[in-house]
Amino acid sequence: MIGESMYQELILEHYKHPQGRGLREPYDAEVHHVNPTCGDEITLRVKVGDAGKVLDVSYEGQGCSISQAAASVLHELATGATVAETLSVVDEFTRLMQGRGKVEADEEVLGDAVAFAGVAKFPARVKCALLSWMAYKDAVVRSAAE
């Protein structure tokens, strides 16, 4: 019965109806990340505007419900926030995912991403949840370097 708690309604909803999917112009940086153990992959673009505001996170990828829903939630959380804000969310999300199910999630910071808390109990699936978030972090760093 543990598995069902991982497949929260919100995750399934994002998997079936991904938000912001598709690669869009314009963008500052594009990255491609792969999870070699399961073959999940994502191509992700970011566009950052004035005052470090994230104007768009667009992506295309394939993989399990966890990896695809995580990208969709990331799109919603990041778009419209500042880069600094989003990076603190990425940090909190990473801390939660790597906490082996023993870390209390900060819902204030995470918003909808808190639905992934159950994934942290499954070490094999943590990388699925983190794939797009790590790709985003990478893209933001590259866009700043442009």
Next chain:
Amino acid sequence: MTSHSFDVEKIREDFPIFSRELPDGRPLVYLDSGNSSQKPNQVIETMREHLALHYSNVGRAMHVLGAESTDAYENARDKIAGFVGAPSRDEVIFTKNASEALNLLAYSFGNPVNTDPRFTLGPGDEIVISEMEHHSNIVPWQLLAQRTGATLKWFGVTDDGRLDYTPELITERTKIVSIAHQSNVLGTVNPVAEVAARAREAGALVALDASQSVPHHPVDVTALGADFVAFTGHKMVGPSGIGVLWGRGELLEAMPPFLGGGEMIEAVWMDRSTYAPIPHKFEAGTPPIVEAIGLGAAVDYLTEVGMEAVEAHERTLTAYALDALREVPTLRVIGPETLEGRGGTVSFTLEGIHPHDVGQILDDQFGVAVRVGHHCARPLHLRFGIPATTRASFYLYNTTGEIDALVRGLHHVQKVFA
């Protein structure tokens, strides 16, 4: 024992793992034997007893325990030679696994110290494999092609998961043809005797990755017409850490050592060495002693049950599974949908649901252990335009009731993702 006296419930009693429960009281439904098989008491006890009462190093120890250990280790070699019909026990080389066996073989080609023309390899020469290979029968040959400048070629796979066998792919420039006897994803059993005959005609050597066939069918290495056959212990109710390369004696004798070290030598000077005869030439260092002995016990166990009976039982399970899976909406079998020329490995996709999600729910809710992913055969999945599959693989201890559990689980998976 004949197939009439095959009693799966009695066999299950030999495997202690089937008496355990998973967390939350779920029963274990183990459909992942293509990945690694479970172990019977006979193997566990043989290994325990050797470790407890007879253990010491083999070959080099001049005492009672050394003799007992060496006898048991070499006796295991005899058993395995008998099990696969090897003309000589010295043709059975113990390796760590099938991957090491195939790497050992690949190392023999295009090797400057090996001047035997059958093993010379350079630009213009060809290595032939297939698109349905496990990575362990792809990457060693890629490495060889990179080292030598030889060309790597491969047979394709048809839409229904058969080897797209085109004899003309094998030419007079082909030095080695290495293909799977049975695919670890599709379950397809390849027409290896036909391929071997064509290779022989062209003057090429033939290797078979028999990791998925030796555990499940009666296999006679000479009847296959191959020069080399690789397989692994842990998929045939034996322990992990022990595999086998069988090769024709005169070829093994012509091949250079793969790993250098203790016990593989005849004499050593500071600037050169001469080597032990086969099989020890290829067994440098202290081998996996207890694992080899465990594999000997595994072979005894399978022989007692009877490989014809194992094959017949798996055939019944496969027929049952192919029928039952047909009832699951949107399920697509990747591989032959009939029993002809196939073994008990069934891979499939469910539309719109990723195999990792399928596997997770089957495990967490139903205790059904399957494998999900590309099963170390990524090129095959690319061929079918899919990133991954869910794979159920059967063995002598599986039941039709377990296939029912799988099907119930798949219906539930579809409900979660509806």
